[in-house]
Each structure stands twice: as structure tokens, then as C-alpha cells.
Amino acid sequence: MVEAVALTKCFINFWALQGISLKVCPGEVLALLGPNGAGKTTTIRILSAVLKPTSGRATVCGHDVVADGPRVRALVGVLTELPGLYDRMSARSYLEFFGEVHRVPRNLLRRRVSDLLDHFGLGPVADRRLGTLSKGLRQKVALIRALVHDPKVLFLDEPTAAMDPASAWQVREFIVGLRRSDRAIIISTHNLAEAELLADRIAVIVQGRLVAEGTASELKGRFAGPPTFELKFTGPGEAAQRALNGDVRILDFGLGYIRYQVADPARNPELVKRLVGAGVGILSLTEVSPSLEEVYLRIVGGEGTH
């Protein structure tokens, strides 16, 4: 549904994208992660036919983003990085304006706007001026703007930014629902938990290059290194350290616990035996799952390879 091949973008003095390729199928959510200025927004702007790539090719629902820009823009809904609403308009008239620009039939448009406003709990403020709404409510209006023409593809730049936890949860649930309706969704976010929760796949962009792509567990498997274990024990910590030293990589230790990495988890029974032999009383041994944040930091720290 969305396909980009070797996209580059040069803005006279710098290369914002340096060969991005990605593919998003119907019903799939792709999260774009990366530091500020990595090229996420530029990627979205190219895929939504606002910017033209310097080289490379991108299609949305089979339409080329350069040759068929207006058609592509009719098929996509874009939540921009900043909500950017017309403050003197009411939420309802603002959304109806964008629906009209998208040529949504008037009756359908009114019904859809009302339904979406109600769904996001904006019914009571639908006729208030946008300038008087809170940041979170404004963000919701901007999200509805992206949905008002029922697009097949959604580009969401920080969809839950500025929202309170309940509103953010509501939006995430909505995105999950959209995925079920066979839409392709690309989310650009700095919220790693959100990315892990919503995205089928995650793409990490650093300095205009796609440095890693895969499911969250694939990325963890690829970039988190050997599995990490946490051992809780009774007795002197120095004895436990001495028993393990040399065979494992100790990441952290404290009163009654030690955290280590071992290349081959099958060695754990042998290590436990050694600890018991050294007089250490074992309370528990558990594998610690690496967080996406750790993995992300490793990737953007330069350890990633596509």
C-alpha cells in the first residue's frame, strides 16, 4: 500500500534523507523512530506528496507521489507535527472545511464529523472556537482532520503528544481499530512504549538513513546483545561476584542481586552450581527482557546496521 525505494532528499545545503526504503501493507502499522532531525518528518512529507524526493521512488496505493501528487494527497490522512488549527473557527466548521476540500459529500461529511467528534469526546466543545481548547483537545481535532475523508493511508506525527494518559489511551485504541479496517498506518513518534504497543514493525532512522527495521522483538534480538539474567541470593555479594567473574559479563550488582549477560543461557545451571558451591544461597534466577528504549539507544548510538 505504501512503498518507498531508495528515497533521498537534499535541501541545497544538506541531505535530509539518504536512501530510505520501506514498505507498509494494508492493516499494518509502521513506527518511525529516530532522534530529532533524523528525517522522519521529511519521509512523511514525501510519502504524503508534500515534498518531492531528490531521487528514489515512492507510491501510495499504486500512485506515484511525484507524478500523481493530488491523488496521493486525497488518499492519505496526515496528522502534522504541530496541530496548526485556525483559532477563530469552531472544531465542527474546521473539520467540515477540510472535508469539503477533500470533496466529501455534504451529508456524509456532517454525519462523519459528528461521529468522530463524539467518539473522541469532543461533542460538547464542537462549536467552541479552536483557540479556546486545551492542547490535548486541539491534538484530537487535528487527528480527526486527518480522518475526516476516510483515508486509506494514515501518517501520524506524534499522535498522542500533549494528551493526558486517558486521551492517549483512547487514541491508541482508535489506531488499533483503524488497523483492523485494513488501513496502512505510519506513526512517527518519540514515545517508544507507544511504538512497541501499536506498531507491527519499527523502523529506526538516523541522519537520513534507515539503520534498523523489524518487529520490536526482532530488534531486541538483533541489538540487545546476549540475554540478561538477574540472580537474587542471600549471603555475601563478593562471593557471588568471584564465582561468576570471567565467565559472564556483569552489568550490575547490589545488595542481594547481581545482573549479568551470558552468551549461552544453557550455562546457567552450571553457574548456579558454582554459586551454591561458593556458599551463595540462590533465591531466584530470571531472564530480564531488554526494553525497546535500551535497544533504541544502542541503535542510534551507532551500533545499528540495516
Place this chain on the structure above:
Amino acid sequence: MTHLHGPLVLARREVRDVLSDWRISLPMGTLTAVFPLLLAFAVGWGLPLLERLGGGGVASRVVPFGLMLAAFIPISFSLVLALESFAGEKDRNTLEALLTTPLTDAELFLGKMLAVLTPPVGLSLAAMGIFAAALKLGASRNIPPDTLLLIGLLSVAEAVVMVAAAVVVSSQAASLRGANILASFIILPMAGLLQLEALLLLVGQGRVLWLVLAGLGVLAAILVRTGIRVFNREELVARDYRNLSLRQLARNFWSYLQAPPGGPAPTWVGRLPWPLRFYFYDLPQLLRLHRVPILVVAGLFAGGLVLGYLLGVQSPNPVNLAKVRTVLEVGSGPLEIGFGWILVHNLRAIAITVVLSVFSFGAAALLLLTAPFVIVGFVTGQVAAGGEDPLRFLAAFILPHGLFEIPAAVLAGAFCLRLGLAVMAPPAGYTVGQSLLLSLADLIKVALLLVPLFMAAAYMEANVTPMVIRWVYLGGR
């Protein structure tokens, strides 16, 4: 393909937005209502006084002048609204949402134009109506329908010119502040134009305003065309990423100067030392690439010559070459002007044409450089009317230095025309700024041919042409 649906929806929203903001609508409405009433009162009070003092002629001109002022006040609002159109939206971060809609660039531009034009033009027509009604009711004076039509059309044309230029400025500016500064390029010429219009009305040459209207119509069409051509969402968004870097501009300019014209050159070109490469490859390529403007300018010069000739032969004051002969015999007069003076004069004329071309979309190149050909044609026509052979005259007075000067003038005109059009029609993939730099680089390259040609022409004009004239007309004396 441009549809009207999108522009109309966009314009409707923006007009409502303007009208719903009392900080804008209240002053606009007040000025539109009050100013024409005051003007009508002043005119109605002053007219009988003028007529009693014997200034009936002037009195008849004061009414259209007042009407013009009443109509222009609301038109002046259009500049503020137009500058706000893109730069203001960008400042408030509302623009990008609009750019993600299916509206084409042309639809966006037209929508903004309509939105910005509608309130001022509507208010301007209302102000004219208020002025006319107040004058009728207060002083029992009617305004002739043709005056109403002329002033109404002039106001609309002025609004379109200002708005089209301001929308272009607004779309090219990085911020509202930048747009306001650039607006001086619109305000100053418009102020000059208004003074000219006022002067024409007050000296009783109101009919000339129809010509001004025609000129404004052409200018409006050019500016709208320019707006549609240079306006694109890519530029609007890309400005987020760009910083104005003089070093980068200089680097671009240098690369345009160095690059072979028309894309990559064959490998043998790269092996040539620079002067040879320039004269054997770059220059012929440049001339080939500019063949259309060269032909246009050459055709225009020839047309100017013919037009001048046709006017000259009808002239009631044919040139008496006997007088010229006397001058030649005395050995004084313009023919004794030296090489340096002629060269500096020609180069200064070209430099002025270059500068004016940038601000006139190339029109200055056509007008300023065609004028001498019209004059030469006119004098030749006068000579013919005086019974002399015009070809002999041309061969003696023009041909010797013209062999160098005319090709140089054609080339200069063509490259100045291209420079002026660089703003209006940048080559594909170039921004307006890059297009200007590229055209300027081409002009500098061709100057390496123009300067020697003008030097040769100046030498011939100072030394050879007088000899030829003496030889032809005085038998070598």
C-alpha cells in the same frame, strides 16, 4: 488540472475568517464608510467655490480624483491580507495541514488570490458607491458612467497587481516579518503609479488612464502567471530546512559560472584550457540555448527600426542633410565624441538595462534597447523624406560601428530578457533564487563577448564612422 471547487472553498473560509476578526473588519468597514463620505463632503463643498473662482476646468477633474481616492483606500487593505496569506499561515503553523490536501499548487494560489481580493475589491466598489451617492445627495452632482467604470476597473486592476505580487512575496518569504520588508518592492511602485494617475486626472488627461488600465491588465496577467509558475508547496515547506547562506549563494553562483551550459559537456571539452573552452564550447552553447530570446529581440529591434522609419517619413520636419554636411565641414558636433565616452555610455546603458530587467520581468530590456532602433529608424525616415537615399544614410552613419554594436545589443537584450523572465519562469528544478543566479551567471559569461564587441563598436564609432560619413557625404574631405 485546476478546478474551481477547491479555490472557492478555500476563499470562502478565508473571507469568513477575515470578516469574523473584528480587529480587521471593523477598521476596514469604518474606513470604507467614513472616508468616502468625508471626501464627498469636501468635494461637494469645494466645487462651487472652485467654479466661482473660475476654475471650472479643474473642478470637473476633482470629482474623478476624489472617486479614485475613495476607491483606493479599501484596495490598500489587500496588501496586508495578501502578505498574511502564506507567511502568516506559516508563522501560525496552519499552512502544512492545507498543503496535505489534494488541492494543486495552482488551486491553492488561486484560492488565496480570491480570498485576498474579495474583501478589498468588494469594499472598494462599496466605497465608490458611497462616494457617488453622497455626492449626488449632498451636491446634486452625477458621476459619468464611463468615469465610474474606469475608476472601478483601475481599482480592481491595482488590487490584482498588488495581491498577485504580494502573494508571490508571501509565498517566497520565510516569515511575516520578511514578507513585510519585501512588500516595499510593491508599495513604492504602486505609490508612484497612484501619483501618476492623480497627476493625469488633475491635468485633464484622464483618458490616458485607459492606457494605464491596459498596462496594469498586462502586468496583472504577468504577475498571476508568475505566481502560478513559482508558487509550489515544495518551496513553502522546504524553506523550513533552508537557511539563507551567503556562502551557499556564492557557491551556487560560482558553480553556475563554471558549469558548461546545457548540462554535461563531451569529454574533449574538459581537456581544453579555460579560454578555449569558453569561446569554442560554452559560448556557442549559450547562444544555442538562448536562440529564442535572441530571435525575439532581433525581431523586435528590426520592428522598431521599421516603425521608426514609417513615423519618420511622415514627419513634417524632414532632415536637411545640407546642415549635416556643414557640421561635418566645421568638424565639430557629436561625431567628435571619443572612444572612451562611447564605450562607457554603452556599457552604462546595458548595466541600467540589467538592473531594470530584474524588476520588470525583462520588459526594460525590450523597451530600453529597442528605443535607439526606433530613433535610428525615425531619423532614417526623416532623411528619406528630405530626399536622400536612406540606405546610403544607414550605410554611412550606422553600419560601420553597427556591425559590432547591433549584435552586441541583440545579445545583451536577449540575456537581459532571460534574466527578467528568470523570476517568472524558473527552469525545472530551480528555485526563483537559483534561476536568477543562473541567468546572471549566463549574462556574465556572455559579457566576455559583449565587452569586446562594444569596445570594437566604440572604436569604430569614434574613428571609422566619421571617416566613412565624410567620405560618403563630402567626398573624402
